[in-house]
Each structure stands twice: as C-alpha cells, then as structure tokens.
Amino acid sequence: MVSDKDFIQNEYNLQVENGSFQWSAPSNIALVKYWGKKEKQIPANPSISFTLNNCKTITKLSFAKKQNDGTFSFDLLFEGQPKEEFKPKIIKFFERIETYCPYLKDFHFTIDTENTFPHSSGIASSASGMAALAMNVMSLEKTLNPTISEEYFNQKASFLARLGSGSACRSIKGEIVVFGEHKDIAGSSDLFGVEFTSAVHPNFKNYQDTILLVDKGEKQVSSSVGHDLIFGHPFAEQRFAQAHRNLSTIKTVLENGDLEEFIKITESEALILHAMMMTSMPYFILMKPNTLEIINRIWKFRNETQIPVCFTLDAGANVHVLYPEMVKEDVLQFIKTELVGYCQNGQYICDEIGNGAVKYN
Structure with missing residues (x-):
C-alpha cells in the first residue's frame, strides 16, 4: 500500500x-x-x-x-x-x-x-x-x-x-x-x-453535463467550513456508511448501464449533501429558490418524456444537468425553453466528460 x-x-x-x-x-x-x-x-x-x-x-x-x-x-x-x-x-x-x-x-x-x-x-x-x-x-x-x-x-x-x-x-x-x-x-x-x-457501459460514454448558473456570486459558507461541520453531526456515521453503499451500487451501474438506478443515486446524493448542510450546527442553505424550481422542472420533464435526464449539485446553488449524449438535442431544447429563465443572466455552460489535466508546452 x-x-x-x-x-x-x-x-x-x-x-x-x-x-x-x-x-x-x-x-x-x-x-x-x-x-x-x-x-x-x-x-x-x-x-x-x-x-x-x-x-x-x-x-x-x-x-x-x-x-x-x-x-x-x-x-x-x-x-x-x-x-x-x-x-x-x-x-x-x-x-x-x-x-x-x-x-x-x-x-x-x-x-x-x-x-x-x-x-x-x-x-x-x-x-x-x-x-x-x-x-x-x-x-x-x-x-x-x-x-x-x-x-x-x-x-x-x-x-x-x-x-x-x-x-x-x-x-x-x-x-x-x-x-x-x-x-x-x-x-x-x-x-x-x-x-x-x-469497463464503462456505452450509456456513459461522452456523458453530458450542462451547468445552469443560478448564482455566480461567492458562497456565503466555504466548502472548507462546511466540511468541518460534519464532525459532531448527528447523522454523520450513517452518512459515511451510506456513501460506501452508494459507491458500490454506482460502480455496478456504470458497468451495466442502468440509467434509472444512476438517476436515483445521483439525485439522492445531491439532496443528501445539502441535507447535511441544513442539519449542521450552525446550519446553512446554499440552494436558491431557482435551484428548487429547476429541480422540479427536471422531474416533471423526465416523468412526461421518459428521457433519462437528472440533476446533481455541488456545494452551491448551481445545477448540473446530467444526461447521455444520445438525448443531447432534446435536453438542450428543454433547457433553452424552460430552464434558462432561472439562470443568472440566462447563463449556462455546456460540458461533458473529459480526460483530466493537459500540458500546454
């Protein structure tokens, strides 16, 4: 080791x-x-x-x-x-x-x-x-x-x-x-x-991430401060065990291409992260009203169309919209039609899976 x-x-x-x-x-x-x-x-x-x-x-x-x-x-x-x-x-x-x-x-x-x-x-x-x-x-x-x-x-x-x-x-x-x-x-x-x-299933090759910039301002609580609040948290040990279980499950999902299970784990992990923030002492909320509105609209769109699009969040208000490359056209149309209005100045970033650091010279 x-x-x-x-x-x-x-x-x-x-x-x-x-x-x-x-x-x-x-x-x-x-x-x-x-x-x-x-x-x-x-x-x-x-x-x-x-x-x-x-x-x-x-x-x-x-x-x-x-x-x-x-x-x-x-x-x-x-x-x-x-x-x-x-x-x-x-x-x-x-x-x-x-x-x-x-x-x-x-x-x-x-x-x-x-x-x-x-x-x-x-x-x-x-x-x-x-x-x-x-x-x-x-x-x-x-x-x-x-x-x-x-x-x-x-x-x-x-x-x-x-x-x-x-x-x-x-x-x-x-x-x-x-x-x-x-x-x-x-x-x-x-x-x-x-x-x-x-071996990663073809469903996850070139997976797309469109980042909706709900709030481009600095967070009121830094990630470093947030990380420190986990110790002494009443749900900490259960959370750590849960992360181990979810990682085992998502490993299998990435291998077998089960998009439905991928969506369940990815979205629940995002909500768990923010739930841990909201139940810390001191507690804090990094989501904004538009974050929640976007989440609800993603759920509604997915239920109506059966298109496998989901969200995740980092320690902030912005929403990462994750979806397979094969549904890119439909999801981008949905984002432009229904979600851009909830972004600060209508801004969003289209991204996808990459390979890491690159040397320039």
Whole structure:
C-alpha cells in the first residue's frame, strides 16, 4: 500500500536556473459526494466523480532560482491581474506540500492563472485550480529529477492537489475517478484519486453535463467550513456508511448501464449533501429558490418524456444537468425553453466528460 512517505524525494538537481510550464486542469462533479474531511485533507468517506472537459483552470508557472532564505516567494496573477486575496491559500498549500517538495524555497514563482468559468460559485474552482498548480509543481520536479515515472508523476500530482483541496485529486487523470478507500475499488486510497478501471457501459460514454448558473456570486459558507461541520453531526456515521453503499451500487451501474438506478443515486446524493448542510450546527442553505424550481422542472420533464435526464449539485446553488449524449438535442431544447429563465443572466455552460489535466508546452 502506498503511504505519504513514498512521495518524499531527496534526489534533485538544483542547477536548473529558470523556466516555465503551463497546464490546464478541469473541474469535476461528484456523483457520490465527499463531505467531511479529517486532518491533512483525508476524506471521511469515499467519492466518485465525472471529470469535466470545458470547465477548467489554466495555470502558467514561471520559476527563477533564488537564494534559499527560508521563505516562499511568488507573485500571483488571476486573469492577468494581481490577486492578493488568493495568496494565503497558496502559502498554506506550499506549507502543506513542502515536506514532499523541499525545493520550493529555492525558486521565485510567478503563478498566472485563469478560469473558463466563474470563480467560487460552486463549480469546484479550487479543485481545478489546485490540480493545475500541482501539475506545474510536478513538471518542475520532473525537471529537477528526470528519472521519475509517469505513474509516479500523476499519482504524486493527485496527492499534492489533495493537500490544496480534497476534490482536486479527482481532476488529474481519468474520465471517472474515485477518491477514498473503498472495498470494491482496487488500489483506492485516501491519499490520492484513482482512475475507475472497470469497463464503462456505452450509456456513459461522452456523458453530458450542462451547468445552469443560478448564482455566480461567492458562497456565503466555504466548502472548507462546511466540511468541518460534519464532525459532531448527528447523522454523520450513517452518512459515511451510506456513501460506501452508494459507491458500490454506482460502480455496478456504470458497468451495466442502468440509467434509472444512476438517476436515483445521483439525485439522492445531491439532496443528501445539502441535507447535511441544513442539519449542521450552525446550519446553512446554499440552494436558491431557482435551484428548487429547476429541480422540479427536471422531474416533471423526465416523468412526461421518459428521457433519462437528472440533476446533481455541488456545494452551491448551481445545477448540473446530467444526461447521455444520445438525448443531447432534446435536453438542450428543454433547457433553452424552460430552464434558462432561472439562470443568472440566462447563463449556462455546456460540458461533458473529459480526460483530466493537459500540458500546454
């Protein structure tokens, strides 16, 4: 079994003076939700997610050798402009990964990052952002130690990304990714995400996710705060056991193509996530009235047409509308006719299953 000590390397060539890398990493949408984390971003329960394709963070990391004065040195640009309020999160990330990346204080970095979707609105921007940064850090490590394998590169990138944002480990590689130890998933780990290796039924190939932007503003409660409230929650242990059961079931569903069962698990998991928020102490609600209106209209449309479309939610008000590629035309027509009016400024994003992080240079 892989342990965190396997990611500690001491063989580095620090003669490298400067350079740059650029990676994109996508967001992901969990089907079985991860809610609650222990120390060092260890998940309280396993999760499984679709990797997205179009909703992504693009990050360029430039580096220049400096004297190691015991400090992290970096400039941070978001969409071309300095973004001081993001810096504490990067510092915390560097502090968490320093044991595994001891070369960080030997360089000054310029981190230039942008999203293809609204930041902090419930589309897992921290997941894509930390995944993209982790891939860049690993490109630097590969430059300093060219002997590391591709498998080690990706596994450690997922491990590092998790230390920035738990769900970020699911954005490195693979169309479908499992994060957290689970008895039915070979090689699954609490330390990093693993690709779902079972044969996936054709029903789920190129699965579509249209994200309805109900509220593009920042959430009033961050996911980190929400995760912490699970401990001491009256329903926590039942929830963790339920997540394990649901992951076993959805594994079978992804193999056999049962869309009806997929819909049941996916929608109930979304509602359970928000139910846990509403029954925390302190309690909070991230859904908006339009979120509920969209859900009801999806249910009505599905009942009337028997088209296998469903919803899921992340920790926010936006609605992910999930459906097979074969019904894309019908569902998009439904969205344009009935759901766009409930989106902020009529905005929505058409996405689909993707393959993970991509290097640009």
